[in-house]
Amino acid sequence: MNLEEYKGVYxxxxxxxxxxxxxxxxxxxxxxxxxxxxxxxVTAVLVGSNVKDLADELAEYGADKVILVDDPxxxxxxTEPYAHALASVIEKYKPEIFLVGATAIGRDLGPRVSxxxxxxxxxxxxxxxxxxxxxxxxPGKEQKHNQLLMxxxxxxxxxxxxxxxxxxxxxxxxxxxxxxxxxEKVAGAKADVEEFNPGFTPDHKYVEILKVVKAxxxxxxxxxxxxxxxxxxxxxxxxxxxxxxxLAEVLGGTVSxxxxxxDAGWKSKDLQVGQTGKTVRxxxxxxxxxSGAIQHLAGMEExxxxxxxxxxxxxxxxxxxxxxxxGDLNKILPALTEKLKAEMAAK
Amino acid sequence: xxxxxCIKQVPDTKGGVKFNPxxxxxxxxxxxxxxxxxxxxxxxxxxxxxxxxxxxxxxxMGLPKAEDVLREALAMGADKGILVTDRVLGGADTxxxxxTLAGALRNLDYDLIITGRQAIDGDTAQVGPQISxxxxxxxxxxxxxxxxxxxxxxxxxxxxDRYHVLKAKMPCLITALAELNEPRxxxxxxxxxxxxxxxxxxxxxxLKDVEDSNLGLKGSPTQIAKASDKVRKGTGEKxxxxxxxxxxxxxxxxxxxxxx
Numbered sequence: 001m002n003l004e005e006y007k008g009v010y011x012x013x014x015x016x017x018x019x020x021x022x023x024x025x026x027x028x029x030x031x032x033x034x035x036x037x038x039x040x041x042v043t044a045v046l047v048g049s050n051v052k053d054l055a056d057e058l059a060e061y062g063a064d065k066v067i068l069v070d071d072p073x074x075x076x077x078x079t080e081p082y083a084h085a086l087a088s089v090i091e092k093y094k095p096e097i098f099l100v101g102a103t104a105i106g107r108d109l110g111p112r113v114s115x116x117x118x119x120x121x122x123x124x125x126x127x128x129x130x131x132x133x134x135x136x137x138x139p140g141k142e143q144k145h146n147q148l149l150m151x152x153x154x155x156x157x158x159x160x161x162x163x164x165x166x167x168x169x170x171x172x173x174x175x176x177x178x179x180x181x182x183x184e185k186v187a188g189a190k191a192d193v194e195e196f197n198p199g200f201t202p203d204h205k206y207v208e209i210l211k212v213v214k215a216x217x218x219x220x221x222x223x224x225x226x227x228x229x230x231x232x233x234x235x236x237x238x239x240x241x242x243x244x245x246x247l248a249e250v251l252g253g254t255v256s257x258x259x260x261x262x263d264a265g266w267k268s269k270d271l272q273v274g275q276t277g278k279t280v281r282x283x284x285x286x287x288x289x290x291s292g293a294i295q296h297l298a299g300m301e302e303x304x305x306x307x308x309x310x311x312x313x314x315x316x317x318x319x320x321x322x323x324x325x326x327g328d329l330n331k332i333l334p335a336l337t338e339k340l341k342a343e344m345a346a347k
Numbered sequence: 348x349x350x351x352x353c354i355k356q357v358p359d360t361k362g363g364v365k366f367n368p369x370x371x372x373x374x375x376x377x378x379x380x381x382x383x384x385x386x387x388x389x390x391x392x393x394x395x396x397x398x399x400x401x402x403x404x405x406x407x408m409g410l411p412k413a414e415d416v417l418r419e420a421l422a423m424g425a426d427k428g429i430l431v432t433d434r435v436l437g438g439a440d441t442x443x444x445x446x447t448l449a450g451a452l453r454n455l456d457y458d459l460i461i462t463g464r465q466a467i468d469g470d471t472a473q474v475g476p477q478i479s480x481x482x483x484x485x486x487x488x489x490x491x492x493x494x495x496x497x498x499x500x501x502x503x504x505x506x507x508d509r510y511h512v513l514k515a516k517m518p519c520l521i522t523a524l525a526e527l528n529e530p531r532x533x534x535x536x537x538x539x540x541x542x543x544x545x546x547x548x549x550x551x552x553x554l555k556d557v558e559d560s561n562l563g564l565k566g567s568p569t570q571i572a573k574a575s576d577k578v579r580k581g582t583g584e585k586x587x588x589x590x591x592x593x594x595x596x597x598x599x600x601x602x603x604x605x606x607x
Contacts, residue, residue, distance in 0.1 A: 076511070079476070079486055104506045108488045111441065111473035115480035120442060120568030123471035135572050149572055155358070155468055161574040168568040204516055205485045210501065211512040227606070251607075270508065275470070284606050305604050306583075307597060313587065322583035323600050331590040332597075339594050343607060 003096075006169035009035045010095035012086065013044040013058055013066075014105055016077065020054055022223070023101030023177045025061040030128055030180040031099060032062050037130040038146055043067055043095070044191070047085045049075040052193070059191035062183045066193045067093065073200040076212060077105050080205040083112040088198035090117050095170045097148050099128075102174035110174045120165035121172040126179050127151035133164040148173070153298055178223045178279040179302070215270070222271055227253030227284045230273055230300070231261060234289020234310060234329065238266035243333040244288060250340045256280065258290045274299035288329050292317030309333075348401040348495070350392045351455055352425070353448055353462040353478070354385040356409055356416040381416045384463025388523035390530040391493050392461050393424045399495050402426050404455065408436065408447050414546050421541035422533035429455075433550040438564030441469075445477030446561040450554030452482060458517040459500060464489060464524050475522035485515045488522040 011027035013020060024044065031042040041064040046055060048070065055066040069085040086109065090098060100106040100113075102124045114121035133147040148171040151162045165171040222228060229248040231241055241255065248255045257267040259274055273280050275295035285303035290296060292308075292315055300306070301320045308321035309329050318324040325332065358377040381389075392403045405420040407413050408431040417428030431451050439447060452460065460482075462475035472488070479486035491510065492503035500519050504511045533541075551562070560566055588596060601607045 077506075078513075079488075083480075104489060107472045108476060108486070111471075111476035112480050112486065114473075115442065115445065115477040118442075118568075120440065121473060122569055123441075123469075123473055133570070133572055154470060159574060159576060162572040163569050164572045165569050205483070207485050207487060207513045207515040209511055210514050212509060213512070214509040284601075284604075305600075305606065307600065309593075313585070318585050319582050321585070323597070324583065324585035325593045325596065326585065326587040327590060327593050332593045335590055335594045336597055339598055340601075340607065343598065 001167075001169060003167075003169050006094045006096040008040050008043055008093070008095050009038070009097045010043045010045055010089070010093070010099070010170070011063075012098070012100040012106065012109070013046045013054075013063075014101050014103060015046065015048050015051055015054060016105075018048065018051055018054065020057055021101065021103065022182075023103060023106070023175070024058065025182040026177065026180040027099045027101060027175060028058065028062045029182045030175065031097075032183060034097060034128060034130055034148070038096070040096075041065060043093070045069065045086065045089050047074055047082055049073075055191060055193045056189075059189045060185050060187060062186075062189075063191045066191045068193055068195045069197060070195065071197055071200050073202070073206075076209055078207055078209065079108055079112055080203075080207070081200050082109050083116060084198065084200065086113045087116040089196065090170060092196065092198075098170040098172045100172070100174045102176045106174050110172065114172050117170075119168040119170060119172055120163075121174065122150040122152060122163045122165070123174050125150045125152045125173045125175045128173060128175070128180075133166050135162075147171070158294060176279050178281055222254055222256040222273065223278050223280055225254035225256075225280070226282050227251050227286075228256045228273070228280060228282045228300075228303075229253050229286045229288065230256040230258065230290060231267075231288050232258040232290030232296075233260040233264070234291070235261070235266075236289070238264075240330075241266065243329070243337075246337045247286070247333055247340070250337055250344065251284075253284070253286075258293070258296050287317050287321065288333070290317050291315045292320065348395070348399060348458045349404070349456050350395060350401050350459045350461060351404045351406055351452060351457045352385070352389045352392045352420070353460065353475070354389060354405055354407050354416055354420060355382045355463070355466045356380075356407065356413040357382045357466050357468045379412075379415070381419055382463050382466045383525045384465055384523055386463070386530045387525045387527040388461040388463050388521075389420055389423060389425065390528045391490070391521075391523055392459075393531065394528070395459075395493065395495060396424070404429060406448065406451055406455075407431070408444060408451075417546055418541045418544070419533065421544050422537035423531055424537060427547070428544065429547045429549060431549045431554070435551050435559075435563050438567065439562065440567035440569045441471050441473040441477060442568050443562050443564075443566040445474045445481060446557050446566065447554060448474065449478050449481035450557035451549060452478065453555035454553065460484075460518070460520040462520065462522050464522045472522070475520060479520035482518075482520070484518050484520055486520045486522070487513050487515055490521045490523050491527055493521060493527075
């Protein structure tokens with residue numbers, strides 16, 4: 001493998017039902033930082049059926065170029081044709097970096113692609129930068145420059161590791177949604193669009209889709225919310241979440257929850273924050289009756305302001321909260337909601 | 348039907364994590380368990396065995412003490428246990444691990460391979476899909492329901508806001524979610540038999556069609572640049588006030604931060 005042949009930062013622009021997932025814009029945003037450090041460009045790889053119209057949106061968020069792989073076989077996500085699409089793009093265009101979102105699709109697709117092209121893949125990265133490997137010179141070992149250093153939590157968020165892939169290309173990472181920042185949208189921006197179809201011939205690895213069942217939900221995606229009012233086991237019951245609903249309403253926020261709440265059947269899984277749920281970074285995160293298991297903290301500690309209310313003063317949530325209130329949520333929340341209503345009305 | 352379930356012995360992170368003075372994980376000081384997603388995969392295999400009849404083989408790669416999880420699996424109802432252990436396999440990343448397991452699987456007959464979605468120590472969710480690629484078979488990850496239909500398998504595959512019902516011809520690899528089922532307990536008779544059962548142990552030489560350059564630390568494309576204990580942001584203020592004062596305190600902070 002001649003590493004020098006590999007150039008440019010590529011990102012997988014995930015779309016479902018011809019709507020681009022927010023992670024694609026986040027990857028382009030981070031990709032721009034990396035590309036600037038390397039003096040190269042960002043290419044978005046758009047895969048689907050009749051998705052050409054989506055290319056401009058990728059350009060508006062900063063993609064310099066879009067490679068379009070458009071084929072009827074790619075209508076719904078399936079591992080094999082999508083893996084074939086990305087592996088073929090990698091073989092043809094030889095990117096030095098390839099980023100994929102750590103979504104349910106990306107975490108299926110990434111490993112299959114990296115295994116096909118024989119390179120390393122670092123999962124669920126929360127930080128990416130260009131640097132040297134080894135980070136500090138080691139006598140007798142070549143220190144390589146301009147390497148992708150990929151940082152990720154492990155052991156349920158207890159440790160953090162920085163990984164490099166010095167001898168194989170592309171350097172591949174899946175990136176945790178909600179962590180990287182999008183760039184400002186530039187309306188009317190255009191990218192070079194290049195169409196590429198490697199040919200899709202169904203074989204034994206193409207699975208058959210018998211049915212697609214969509215969950216019916218009218219709730220806001222908690223990853224997009226600016227204010228989250230999040231409840232844990234301490235809320236006590238599904239009915240008692242009314243207190244959180246009321247507070248969220250007056251603040252213009254959204255209700256989310258911890259894993260314990262999902263396990264108890266009080267709220268649905270799509271509202272769960274944490275290691276096995278979603279990573280959120282709102283402007284304000286209310287942690288109400290949440291003890292703060294390490295897996296929960298991993299999903300919310302990057303929030304700008306964290307306010308915790310818990311009756312147990314030793315709850316680990318207080319270790320990450322900017323403002324912690326030791327007290328009874330059943331007394332504090334109704335009074336807080338009333339007070340905020342009065343404040344808003346006075347404006 | 349022949350089913351192989353890949354399982355991993357992992358440190359139990361529930362009871363907290365212990366570190367050596369140099370910052371590396373003190374695995375010896377931590378309890379070990381069968382990885383939860385893998386246990387759900389094993390339970391799924393055992394239910395298929397109950398329903399359709401199957402031979403269930405459990406396969407693990409690890410230190411010699413990983414034999415314990417194989418015995419646990421046998422006590423739950425698995426038929427055979429295979430331990431792949433060899434010093435040259437140590438330090439493997441997901442590429443080298445999946446190459447190792449694929450090398451072992453090439454010695455076995457299988458209609459279905461089941462792995463857990465991810466292990467709680469690494470959380471990568473990579474090894475299952477990578478094994479399927481090395482063996483050139485279809486993969487269905489994130490399975491929440493599994494049924495057999497003749498020579499095919501029908502699986503409910505979970506996504507964020509939907510699920511797909513997928514049909515694949517066997518042989519096929521499936522990765523299982525812990526939510527798939529509630530694993531059964533070991534039975535006293537099962538434990539008794541499992542203690543006496545013969546565990547097959549394979550080393551490097553027993554792996555089929557794998558080059559040395561794809562194994563262990565040397566065969567791992569990814570390398571650790573640094574590892575550290577997670578640095579958390581500093582603790583903020585903590586107050587214990589009566590409810591009315593608490594409300595004033597919170598409203599004051601929201602104003603200070605220009606949120607209201």
